[in-house]
Amino acid sequence: MIALIDCNNFYASCERVFRPDLEKKPIVVLSNNDGCVIARSNEAKKLGVKMGEPAFKKKDFFVKNNIHTFSTNFILYGDMSKRVMSILKQNSKEIDIYSIDEAFVDCYNENLNKYAIHLRNKVKKWTGIPVSIGIAKTKVLAKIANHIAKKHRKSGVFILDNQEIIKKALKFTPIEDVWGIGYRYAQILKEYGVNTAYDLTCIEESWIKNKLSIVVLRITQELKGINCFQIDSKNIAKKKICTSRSFGQPIKDYNTLKEAVSTFAVRCCEKLRKQKTCASEIKIFIYTNPFNPRHKQYYATKNIKLDRATNDNQIIVKEVIKGLKMIYKKEYIYKKAGVIVSKIIKEDQLQLSLFDQITNREKYSKISKIIDQLNNSMGKDKLRIATQGFDRNWRMKQEQLSPCYTTRIEEILTVKV
DNA sequence: TCTGGGGTCCTAGGACCC
DNA sequence: TCTGGGGTCCTAGGACCC
Numbered sequence: 001m002i003a004l005i006d007c008n009n010f011y012a013s014c015e016r017v018f019r020p021d022l023e024k025k026p027i028v029v030l031s032n033n034d035g036c037v038i039a040r041s042n043e044a045k046k047l048g049v050k051m052g053e054p055a056f057k058k059k060d061f062f063v064k065n066n067i068h069t070f071s072t073n074f075i076l077y078g079d080m081s082k083r084v085m086s087i088l089k090q091n092s093k094e095i096d097i098y099s100i101d102e103a104f105v106d107c108y109n110e111n112l113n114k115y116a117i118h119l120r121n122k123v124k125k126w127t128g129i130p131v132s133i134g135i136a137k138t139k140v141l142a143k144i145a146n147h148i149a150k151k152h153r154k155s156g157v158f159i160l161d162n163q164e165i166i167k168k169a170l171k172f173t174p175i176e177d178v179w180g181i182g183y184r185y186a187q188i189l190k191e192y193g194v195n196t197a198y199d200l201t202c203i204e205e206s207w208i209k210n211k212l213s214i215v216v217l218r219i220t221q222e223l224k225g226i227n228c229f230q231i232d233s234k235n236i237a238k239k240k241i242c243t244s245r246s247f248g249q250p251i252k253d254y255n256t257l258k259e260a261v262s263t264f265a266v267r268c269c270e271k272l273r274k275q276k277t278c279a280s281e282i283k284i285f286i287y288t289n290p291f292n293p294r295h296k297q298y299y300a301t302k303n304i305k306l307d308r309a310t311n312d313n314q315i316i317v318k319e320v321i322k323g324l325k326m327i328y329k330k331e332y333i334y335k336k337a338g339v340i341v342s343k344i345i346k347e348d349q350l351q352l353s354l355f356d357q358i359t360n361r362e363k364y365s366k367i368s369k370i371i372d373q374l375n376n377s378m379g380k381d382k383l384r385i386a387t388q389g390f391d392r393n394w395r396m397k398q399e400q401l402s403p404c405y406t407t408r409i410e411e412i413l414t415v416k417v
Numbered sequence: 418t419c420t421g422g423g424g425t426c427c428t429a430g431g432a433c434c435c
Numbered sequence: 436t437c438t439g440g441g442g443t444c445c446t447a448g449g450a451c452c453c
Contacts, residue, residue, distance in 0.1 A: 031421035038421070056419040072421085099424090099453045182451050215427070215450075242423060291420055338422090397419090 001135050001161070002231060003107045003116065004142040005088055005123075007081075008130045008150065010101035011039035014080045015070050017128035018405045018413055026067040030055050033246050033397045034071050071398035079406045083127045091119055094233040104139060104231050116157040136160035139229045140222035143179040144169055144197065170198035170223060180219045185212060197223055237275045237344065243267040244338020248397040250289060251334045257286065258321060259389030263381075264339040265320040266388060269313045272341060273372060278309035278350060279341035282316060284323040289335035300327035307353040309345050312364045313371065316341070317385055 007013060011029040016022050026043035030036065037053045047065050049058065055069070062069055081100045089095050092105035109115040116133040123131050133156065134145025141160050148169060149158035160166050176186040178197050188211070194200055200208075201223050209217045218228035243264040251257055261284060272279055285301040302323035310316065320339055345351075358364075374383050381388065403411035 033419085033421075035420050052420090054420040059419090074422095101453080180451065184450065213427070213450080238424075240424070244422065246421065289420090336421095396421095 001107050001112060001137060002139055002142045003092075003105050003112075003133055003135045004139070004146045005103055005105065005119070005131050005133050006146050006150070007084060007101040008132055008156075009039060009041050010081075010129070011070075011072070011077055012041040012044070013129050014077050015073075015402055016041070017080070018402070022068055026065065027070065028062070028067055029070045029072060030400070032072060033248055034069075034399055035246070038072070069400055071401040073402050073404065075404045075407055076402065079404075080127060080129060083406075084123055084129055084131070087123050087126055088119070091122075094231050096231045096233055104142065106231055107135060112159050112161065113157060116159070117155060120156055130156070132156045134158050134160075136166075137225045138222040138227050139231075140179050140219055141166065141225065144173050144177075147173070147177065166225070167198065170201060171196055173197040175200060178219060178223070180215060185216060188212065237277050237346070238271075239344055240340060240342045241268050241271045241279070241344070242338060242340045243271070244285075244336065244340075245394070245396060246336045247334070247394040249393070251394055252330070252332075254328055254330065256389075256391075256393050257328065257334060257337060258324060258387055259392070260394040261286075261320050261324050261337050261339060262317050262385060262387040262389075264337065265317045266313050266381075266385065268339050268341045269311050269316050269368070270372065272311035272344070273368065276347045277344045278311045278347055279316075279344050280306045280309035281341065281343040282306070282319055282323070283340040283342070284320050284327070284338070285340075286324070286327060286334050286337045288332050292335075295333055296331070298329060298332040300329075302327050308356055308358075309343065309350055310361075311347070312361070312368050313385060314364055314367070315358065317387060321387065 012027045015027060015029065024043065025041075026047055026049075027041040028037050028044050028049055029039040031038045034055055037049055037051060037055060037058070040049050040051070044067055047067065049067065061067070077100060085095070085097055085103060088103050088105055092107065094106045096104040098104060107115060112135050116135060120131055120133055123129060132146055132150040134142045134147065134149050136142040136145045136159070145158045145160045149156055160169055173196055175181055175189050175194055175196055176183070178200070181189070189200065194203065200220050203220070205217055205220065208220055222228050245260070245264070247260070251260070265282075268279075282304040283301055284304070285299070287299040288295055288297050290297065304319050304323050306315075306319065371383050375381065405411060405413050
């Protein structure tokens with residue numbers, strides 16, 4: 001059987017662990033630049049706060065209803081996630097970490113219910129994070145079980161282990177709530193009278209493949225209990241890495257933009273080195289604010305192919321700046337920029353180039369390693385490339401940022417006795 | 418004034434090969 | 436009147452996820 005462990009309202013729960021005064025109170029967490037709502041506590045959901053709503057439109061509503069708002073604190077959420085996952089790791093043979101707040105684990109216990117309740121209590125006691133657990137034969141069914149556990153079970157646990165219960169659960173699940181069925185597929189299916197997960201299992205498979213896709217066919221088979229998505233415990237390297245930001249304030253000036261994209265490029269390199277890979281293609285993009293109808297709009301991207309894959313800060317920053325120069329136009333006001341690296345290969349499987357122009361790659365790579373070591377021990381960007389700049393005029397707005405309780409010694413919680 | 422940031426997989430069609 | 440049959444690789448775009 002496969003268990004899906006999913007943290008409840010994860011970001012909101014992380015904030016609440018260190019703010020017990022907010023227990024049972026409505027909380028929302030905002031996206032970067034305090035833009036949109038990206039997480040809500042149950043209390044906030046009950047008050048009708050929607051996912052993705054722009055925060056500025058809801059300001060008065062938040063005040064009126066005593067809804068506590070937080071800026072995103074990804075350092076905190078990332079660290080809390082690590083803690084939760086490490087507990088799950090200790091309690092399973094295989095773990096497939098699907099996102100920051102959920103993981104599939106294999107389970108072979110005789111008493112599944114007892115196992116799940118034990119695991120749930122342990123995570124809550126050790127980290128303060130409440131989780132829901134759904135158990136079933138396939139991943140898609142485990143998702144459904146988890147959904148039911150979260151919404152309708154006080155215990156936070158639900159197991160789909162016999163045909164009768166599975167059938168009932170499938171009839172109870174609207175088609176758009178099935179994992180992998182998004183807005184488009186749901187629209188098409190509803191046109192043909194497929195309204196629940198159960199309806200989908202009653203349809204001719206060849207029709208599904210022809211009319212929709214092989215992906216939907218696999219989902220259907222998973223609903224029938226046939227495994228199509230395996231538990232994948234190998235930590236597979238990313239195939240694409242993106243670092244992008246909306247700016248705290250609009251940017252006109254080329255130099256500021258250069259500082260921003262240089263920093264994004266360095267972030268991409270750090271992520272590449274962390275997973276011991278190199279990239280041979282870089283994409284840079286810049287664009288204006290699409291929500292501002294008074295300004296002229298511009299969206300530009302530049303693709304750069306490298307002769308040889310690399311993860312070196314200096315080489316990639318140089319290329320990114322070259323690209324920026326080609327697409328930058330001074331008459332626009334920019335709101336967002338980003339760098340994407342792709343064509344990713346393992347560090348130790350580098351293909352050499354006959355026409356390599358860069359002669360001192362070894363030296364570069366040594367420098368990168370030292371920069372990583374220093375920045376890991378002394379703090380992010382302590383040592384940086386000059387083009388990254390110092391002013392960071394582009395940095396994001398985070399007016400309600402909580403402390404990094406678990407990762408920064410000076411921000412650790414103080415308890416007065 | 419103010420609207421996030423990261424990913425994956427699949428397919429059709431173009432360009433090419435013999 | 437008649438114009439083959441078999442492949443591969445790459446990319447953009449669409450669908451989905453958190």
